[in-house]
Amino acid sequence: MLTAVYPQRILQFETIFKAHAQLMYRTAYGVLGTHHDAEDVVQTIFLRLVRQEFPPDLEKNPEAYLYRAAVNASLSTIRNRRHEVLVESWQEFETPAPTDAGDHERHRRLYEAIAELKPEAAQIVILRYMHNKSDSEIARTFGVSRGAIALKLFRSRMKLRKLLRKTLGDER
Numbered sequence: 001m002l003t004a005v006y007p008q009r010i011l012q013f014e015t016i017f018k019a020h021a022q023l024m025y026r027t028a029y030g031v032l033g034t035h036h037d038a039e040d041v042v043q044t045i046f047l048r049l050v051r052q053e054f055p056p057d058l059e060k061n062p063e064a065y066l067y068r069a070a071v072n073a074s075l076s077t078i079r080n081r082r083h084e085v086l087v088e089s090w091q092e093f094e095t096p097a098p099t100d101a102g103d104h105e106r107h108r109r110l111y112e113a114i115a116e117l118k119p120e121a122a123q124i125v126i127l128r129y130m131h132n133k134s135d136s137e138i139a140r141t142f143g144v145s146r147g148a149i150a151l152k153l154f155r156s157r158m159k160l161r162k163l164l165r166k167t168l169g170d171e172r
Contacts, residue, residue, distance in 0.1 A: 009054075012054075013046075013049065013050065016049075016058070016062050016066075017046060019062070019063075020062055020063060020066045021042055021046075023063065023066065023067060023070070024041070024042045024045065024066050024067070024069070024070040025038050025039070025041075025042050025070075026038075027067060027070040027071060027074065027126065027130075027131075028041035028042060028070050028073065028074045030126070030130045030131075031071065031074035031075065031078070031111055031114075031126065031130075032074050032077060032078070032111075033104075033107060033108075033111075037074075037077060038074075040077075041070055041073045041074055041077065042070070044073055045066065045069045045070065045073055061141075063141075064141045064142070067123070067127070067141070068119070068123050071119070071122060071123045071126055072119050072122075072123075075111075075114065075115040075119070075122055078111055078112055078115040079115050109164060109167050110160075110164070112167070113160050113163040113164050113167065114126070114160065116159075116163050117156055117159060117160070120142070120152070121152055121155070121156040121159070122156075124138055124142070124149060124152050124153060124156065125153065125156050125157075125160070127141065128153055135149045135150050135153070
């Protein structure tokens, strides 16, 4: 509840928001592909933080915590969309799809496949390939060895390949 928030906590919250909102937004935008959805993810995460006690992980390493929160919230949005059918107008049924929709479709399929991974695996894949972080940098973020990250990336790529083949109807 906002009335129970103390002035010191408000300052702490404001500091965290200013320092990490851009990272969260860029992460969510990279996964979801729209400004509106990325803003929703950032708002949702900070509203949750205002309504509860700060988790120990947030105080220990706010960047890693908020990055993971942005990835997880973005992937949840993708999972939830599978069950929704939204149409802004009836004209969409009569308008042929644009020819450059292939890139958008590949992006959508990729992130749907990433959403199928375990949360930690999805976070690692996004850090590596969207944020261009090295295995060593990712290892520091997660507090594990570089070798463990390399192995998780290898396994995650194999799982993604299998999921993407499945969505394309190519069972090899």
